[in-house]
Amino acid sequence: MSIATTTAREVTQSLATGRSKEHGPAALIFLGLLWFSMFFGVVVLLVLIIDTIIEGSSRFDGALLTEYGSRVSPETTGFRAGILGSAWLMVFTALFAVPLGIAAALYLEEFANRDRWWNRLIELNLQNLAAVPSIVYGLLAVAVMALLGFDNSGTVLGGAIALALLILPVIIITTREAVRAVPREIRDGSLALGATVWQTTWRQTLPSAIPGIATGTILGLSRAIGEAAPLVVVGLAGSVRFDPEGLLSSITALPMQIFSLTSQSQEDFQTAASAAIVVLLVMILGLNGLAIFIRNKFQRTW
Amino acid sequence: MPANAAYANSRTPAGHVPDPLVDAHDGESRGLPDMPPDPVMEAFGLNVYYGDFHAVHDVNLSFGRHEITALIGPSGCGKSTVLRCLNRMNDLVTGARVEGEVTYHGQNMYARNVDPIAVRTHIGMVFQKPNPFPKSIYDNIAYGPKVTGMKVENMDDLVEGALRGAALWDEVKDKLKQSAYGLSGGQQQRLCIARTIATKPDVILMDEPCSALDPIATARVEDLMHELRSDYTIIIVTHNMQQAARVSDRTAFFTARADETTGNRTGLLVEFDRTSQMFSAPRDKRTEDYISGRFG
Amino acid sequence: MSNNASSVVGPSGRTGPPAVNLARKSRPAESAIRVVLTSSAFVSVAVTVGIIAALIRPVLDFFGEVPFGDFFSTEGQFAVLPLVAGTLMVTVIALLVSVPLGLGAAMYLSEYASRRARKFLKPTVELLAGIPSVVYGFFALTFVTPTVLQDLLGVQVNFTNALSAGLVLGVMVIPTIASLSEDALSAVPHSLRQGSLAMGANRMQTTLRVVFPAALSGIAAAIVLGMSRAIGETMIVALAAGAQKNLSVDPREGMQTMTGFIAQTAGGENPVGSTSYNTLFAVGMLLFVITLLVNVVSIALVRRFRQVY
Numbered sequence: 001m002s003i004a005t006t007t008a009r010e011v012t013q014s015l016a017t018g019r020s021k022e023h024g025p026a027a028l029i030f031l032g033l034l035w036f037s038m039f040f041g042v043v044v045l046l047v048l049i050i051d052t053i054i055e056g057s058s059r060f061d062g063a064l065l066t067e068y069g070s071r072v073s074p075e076t077t078g079f080r081a082g083i084l085g086s087a088w089l090m091v092f093t094a095l096f097a098v099p100l101g102i103a104a105a106l107y108l109e110e111f112a113n114r115d116r117w118w119n120r121l122i123e124l125n126l127q128n129l130a131a132v133p134s135i136v137y138g139l140l141a142v143a144v145m146a147l148l149g150f151d152n153s154g155t156v157l158g159g160a161i162a163l164a165l166l167i168l169p170v171i172i173i174t175t176r177e178a179v180r181a182v183p184r185e186i187r188d189g190s191l192a193l194g195a196t197v198w199q200t201t202w203r204q205t206l207p208s209a210i211p212g213i214a215t216g217t218i219l220g221l222s223r224a225i226g227e228a229a230p231l232v233v234v235g236l237a238g239s240v241r242f243d244p245e246g247l248l249s250s251i252t253a254l255p256m257q258i259f260s261l262t263s264q265s266q267e268d269f270q271t272a273a274s275a276a277i278v279v280l281l282v283m284i285l286g287l288n289g290l291a292i293f294i295r296n297k298f299q300r301t302w
Numbered sequence: 303m304p305a306n307a308a309y310a311n312s313r314t315p316a317g318h319v320p321d322p323l324v325d326a327h328d329g330e331s332r333g334l335p336d337m338p339p340d341p342v343m344e345a346f347g348l349n350v351y352y353g354d355f356h357a358v359h360d361v362n363l364s365f366g367r368h369e370i371t372a373l374i375g376p377s378g379c380g381k382s383t384v385l386r387c388l389n390r391m392n393d394l395v396t397g398a399r400v401e402g403e404v405t406y407h408g409q410n411m412y413a414r415n416v417d418p419i420a421v422r423t424h425i426g427m428v429f430q431k432p433n434p435f436p437k438s439i440y441d442n443i444a445y446g447p448k449v450t451g452m453k454v455e456n457m458d459d460l461v462e463g464a465l466r467g468a469a470l471w472d473e474v475k476d477k478l479k480q481s482a483y484g485l486s487g488g489q490q491q492r493l494c495i496a497r498t499i500a501t502k503p504d505v506i507l508m509d510e511p512c513s514a515l516d517p518i519a520t521a522r523v524e525d526l527m528h529e530l531r532s533d534y535t536i537i538i539v540t541h542n543m544q545q546a547a548r549v550s551d552r553t554a555f556f557t558a559r560a561d562e563t564t565g566n567r568t569g570l571l572v573e574f575d576r577t578s579q580m581f582s583a584p585r586d587k588r589t590e591d592y593i594s595g596r597f598g
Numbered sequence: 599m600s601n602n603a604s605s606v607v608g609p610s611g612r613t614g615p616p617a618v619n620l621a622r623k624s625r626p627a628e629s630a631i632r633v634v635l636t637s638s639a640f641v642s643v644a645v646t647v648g649i650i651a652a653l654i655r656p657v658l659d660f661f662g663e664v665p666f667g668d669f670f671s672t673e674g675q676f677a678v679l680p681l682v683a684g685t686l687m688v689t690v691i692a693l694l695v696s697v698p699l700g701l702g703a704a705m706y707l708s709e710y711a712s713r714r715a716r717k718f719l720k721p722t723v724e725l726l727a728g729i730p731s732v733v734y735g736f737f738a739l740t741f742v743t744p745t746v747l748q749d750l751l752g753v754q755v756n757f758t759n760a761l762s763a764g765l766v767l768g769v770m771v772i773p774t775i776a777s778l779s780e781d782a783l784s785a786v787p788h789s790l791r792q793g794s795l796a797m798g799a800n801r802m803q804t805t806l807r808v809v810f811p812a813a814l815s816g817i818a819a820a821i822v823l824g825m826s827r828a829i830g831e832t833m834i835v836a837l838a839a840g841a842q843k844n845l846s847v848d849p850r851e852g853m854q855t856m857t858g859f860i861a862q863t864a865g866g867e868n869p870v871g872s873t874s875y876n877t878l879f880a881v882g883m884l885l886f887v888i889t890l891l892v893n894v895v896s897i898a899l900v901r902r903f904r905q906v907y
Contacts, residue, residue: 021800030802034710037702038719041726041772048729048737055740103638111635114396124897125643131823131893132886133830135857136649138864139882143652165645172642185433189494192391193446193501194423198628203449208436226730229832229857233864255732255833262736262837270740277733284728300436407618417622424618504618 049281056274064275068241069257074268079276081240082258085156085251086225086283088244092160093167093224098217100164101171108172109179110201130169137166138233145234150248154235157247162230167220174216178209211298215291222287226280228255254280335575335585338366338552342505342535343388343425347402350383350392356561357383359570360402363554365505370527370536372546372577375556376592380569381539384556385507388537389425390418406505423450425505426498431514432490434482434497439465439474442482442493446501460500467533468496469526488519492526499534506530508538512545524549543593546577553577555589649886656879663873669880672845676877678884680843684760684853688835691764691849692771692828697821699768700775704817707776708783709805720780727773735837738766743838756840758852763839767828775824782816782903783809819899826892830885832857856885 021027067078112119141162145153152158182205190200231253238260240252254276261273341364350358358380365371373381383392390411392398403410411421435442443461447454454460461478465471470492474485482493491511498506508527512520527536527549540546546553554574558567573586584590661669664676671677703723707716743762747753755761786809794804810817840852841862854862860878868875 021798024800027800027802030806031710034702034706037699038706038723040699041703041769042722044769045726045729048733048741051737051741052733100638100641103635104642107635107639111632112639122639122643125646127897128890128893129642129645131826131830131889131896132649133832133857133889135830135832135860136882136886136889139860139879140645140649140652143648168642168645183433185429185431186435188391188394188427188429189433189435189497190445190449191394192389192422192427192429193449193497194419195446195449196419196625196628198631199449203445204435222728226728226732228730228732229836229861232832232836232861235864255730258736259732259833259837262739273736274740277736280730280733284730288725288728406620409618409620411620415622416620420620420623424620 052274052277052281056271056276056278059271059275060278064272064279069239069252071239071264074264074266074272077269077272079254079257079272079279081243082252082254082256082276083279084243085159085236085240085256086254088156088251089159089163089253090221090225092156092247093163094217094221096160096164097168097171097220101168101217102175102213104168105172105175105179106201106206109176110197110205126169126172130173133229134166134227135229135233137162138230140165141230141234152235152248152250154237154250155248156244156251158234159231159236159251159253162234163224163227166227166230167224170220170223171217174219175209175213178212178216179205181212182208208300211294211300215295215299218287218291218294222284222291225287226255226284228253228259231256232259254283335573336579337574338364338369338371340367341365342367342407343537344405345384345387345402346405348384348387348404349401350380350387351399351401352395353397355566356568358387359559359568361571363571363574365535365537366552367535368531368533369551370531370538370549372550372553373537373539373556374541374543374546374553374592375569375572376558377541378567378569379556379558381554381556382509383569385427385509385537385539388505388507389422389427391422391427393418423501424503425507426501426503427507427509428491428494428498428511430510432487432494434485434490434493437482438479439482439485439493440478442497443500446497450501452501464496464500465493467499467530468492469522469529470496486519488515488522491515491519491523495523495526495530499530503534505535505537508536510539510541513541520545543581547581550577553580555580555584555586555592557588557592653879653883653886656876657883659871660873660876660880664877664880675874676880677843678856678881680845681854681856681859681881682884683845684835684839684843684858685829685855687760687847687849687853688764688767688839688855689825689828691761692767693821693825695765695768696771696775696824696828700772700820700824701779701817703772703776704779704783704820705805705810707780709801709809720777723776724773726769729770731770731831731833732837734766734770735763735834738762738834738838742766753850755850756852758838758840759850760839760853761849763835763837764849766838767831767834770831770834771824771827774827775820778820778823779813779817782813782820785816785903786812813903815899816903819896819903822892822896822899826889826896829892830857830889832861836861856881860885 063076063078065078065083066080067076068081069079070077108119108122112122114120141158142153144161145158150157186204186208187200190204191197195203236256237250237252238256240250244251258273258276258280261269261276264270344364345361348358348361348363349356361380361384363371363384373385375381386392387400387404392400400412402412404412406421406424409416435445437445440461443464444457446452447457447460462471462475465474470489473489474493477484482490485493491514495506495511512523515523524545527538530536538546538550552575555572556569557572558569560567573580573584573589575585580589581593584593668674668676669678672679707720707723711719739758739762742765743755743757743759747755747759747762753761790808790812791804794808795801799807835855835858839858840854841858842852842854843859844851844853846853859881863874863878868878
């Protein structure tokens with residue numbers, strides 16, 4: 001590929017030596033190093049996935065999905081509670097974070113005057129929040145739960161608060177990009193007809209931006225579903241033997257179950273953890289696939 | 303009608319001092335320019351700033367009822383900026399500041415208690431690039447009446463009327479539910495005009511409405527402007543002098559003056575007169591240079 | 599033409615202006631929505647304030663019982679310096695992996711890959727960031743340490759060790775550095791490259807001597823952001839780096855990091871409000887402050903690189 005793409009530039013090369021400068025030893029070594037950098041991570045990823053699938057292959061059975069975790073029978077331990085817990089967490093995380101994130105993004109893009117210091121403060125703050133360690137959001141959720149008067153924060157509510165706060169910056173940033181992609185002319189056309197800023201936002205900008213917002217939201221959720229650190233801090237249990245029943249029901253989550261299994265030394269538990277990782281990766285891949293599908297199918301190019 | 307009737311009637315805001323540069327042509331004694339007898343809108347001492355940048359300097363203009371007024375001049379002369387002041391679209395630009403008065407039926411539309419949204423329902427705008435909404439043709443037309451809360455007895459009739467008004471009905475009557483994006487550029491621009499007249503405005507502002515169109519589509523839009531003149535007051539910005547000569551009753555010529563220290567170019571009005579007068583016997587040397595192609 | 603036009607103005611036009619009401623209308627729904635949207639935007643600020651508020655009380659309680667010197671100390675129950683050292687060790691190893699590999703990938707994507715290859719390769723690299731860290735941690739613990747380090751490379755490492763955690767963490771940080779650096783490299787104007795190539799430099803020389811220096815502040819921002827990610831990452835180190843404070847410079851030993859400590863303490867049996875529980879918040883506060891400083895540097899660098907182009 002490199003040879004094909006360099007042809008255009010060979011005009012500049014010395015013809016007298018008869019040897020292309022692009023193929024000197026140093027240039028080739030450099031290109032080799034870039035190739036190595038490019039594909040090292042991909043190879044690691046492949047090894048990780050293949051190793052996990054091989055390790056977990058003996059446990060790809062129905063019990064993996066339908067059974068609760070068990071300490072006494074490691075060969076049939078399951079992740080029913082974790083899978084359901086993660087599903088509940090995702091639903092409530094989305095319910096908390098998506099409306100809030102979209103509203104904040106619409107304010108920043110459509111209403112805020114960028115010359116005002118408080119709007120610049122919000123921008124700066126968002127950039128910082130996006131890089132705050134996820135575990136810190138766990139500490140924040142513990143405090144919020146205490147403020148709301150709940151002793152036990154290892155619940156659907158506590159976990160969802162932590163994850164919602166964690167992905168809020170992601171949702172705001174992606175929504176803003178989607179909103180910004182809607183051309184200025186559409187807004188001008190609407191405003192010139194006498195529509196208010198909100199009418200324009202609600203009836204023109206937002207509908208056009210929905211595919212982008214959906215893509216960003218799903219990618220945010222796919223990040224949240226794999227997070228364990230904030231859930232450890234809010235006190236989600238590693239093993240729960242019942243289905244979630246409500247916002248205040250104590251739950252576990254799939255990554256939490258995987259985390260707690262790693263401290264078990266029995267081989268069967270390691271196998272089960274590998275199989276559960278495959279389940280988790282399939283869920284994440286599914287979400288990413290959905291996001292890509294939405295982007296390709298509905299995204300409008302202006 | 304006396305040639306200077308409008309000057310006699312026009313109100314000059316207190317404190318407005320004539321600018322020697324802008325009003326230079328007054329010195330040349332070819333008689334005063336002929337001002338519109340029945341102005342719908344007037345600008346008095348209009349200055350526009352973007353932050354520290356002085357974009358438009360001290361423009362005085364009046365726009366006659368059921369006339370087409372063309373704003374012409376080289377690029378960067380502030381003609382589009384002036385146009386966007388006339389329905390307060392400049393409000394939406396961060397850092398934009400407008401000084402002076404723009405009156406609409408005698409009311410200063412920059413007064414504190416004026417609602418810019420109400421202004422825009424009376425004074426519609428058509429843009430340079432056709433900008434239909436990503437909706438059906440029907441919904442494009444129905445959008446304005448819906449959002450402005452117009453009382454509509456029969457939306458179908460209103461849509462048909464607007465499309466007929468924009469000479470588009472025969473071309474689209476069988477595909478009203480199809481996306482407006484399927485139309486050609488010229489049809490899209492006429493749809494945008496139809497969309498504007500659907501809200502029953504009084505004045506229509508057009509910002510280089512034909513610059514993105516081919517000659518045939520341009521001719522159709524120009525024909526349409528002639529038809530619309532009997533019902534609407536039209537103000538058009540164009541970079542095309544032939545177009546101004548073809549369609550307009552009156553023409554305002556703008557030019558830009560560079561600041562000696564910063565190099566920023568500030569737009570100013572050079573001459574405003576009947577189109578026939580301006581193109582046959584311009585009063586100002588700069589206008590003459592421009593329309594004879596020696597400059598710009 | 600224009601003479602005829604003036605006759606269009608009928609007598610009706612001069613009967614005086616029709617009543618036009620331009621008065622400001624109150625739109626209560628519109629105002630209410632504005633308030634809702636504005637408050638939503640301020641929630642993000644409230645989150646930051648909330649983080650600080652959530653941390654400050656237990657931190658004050660903590661320092662009420664534990665002297666400052668015992669916290670910023672190398673030994674003892676509440677000593678934080680071994681945790682800081684552990685974090686530093688793991689972060690340095692991670693950056694040793696991710697900076698060259700991330701930059702290499704960025705240079706390949708920006709300077710060598712065709713447009714079509716880039717469209718496919720960039721998301722592939724970014725996939726690395728989509729793998730949950732608990733999965734990476736499990737991989738470090740069950741594959742990298744026993745199979746790669748012990749069997750394949752013959753390194754004598756403990757069951758949990760900083761080396762394995764750092765290496766895997768480095769892989770996780772590659773996309774952060776690659777993606778942002780690629781943006782910075784791509785933003786360098788083409789005229790610079792063409793100027794260099796026209797003078798007879800080859801692509802490697804152009805990349806290293808012209809494009810790379812021109813993109814330096816953006817690349818620096820990418821590295822600093824990668825560092826912030828590495829410092830704050832929890833599950834990999836909690837699983838693979840060890841659960842014992844260990845002030846050592848030997849990466850083959852297990853050592854606990856700040857995040858690892860928080861995860862362990864929060865998951866443990868310490869009663870809420872006890873001094874050992876409050877240690878959690880003291881370490882959390884330190885972690886927050888460190889990452890905040892790092893992020894501020896990164897944001898400032900990004901801003902500088904945006905200003906250049």
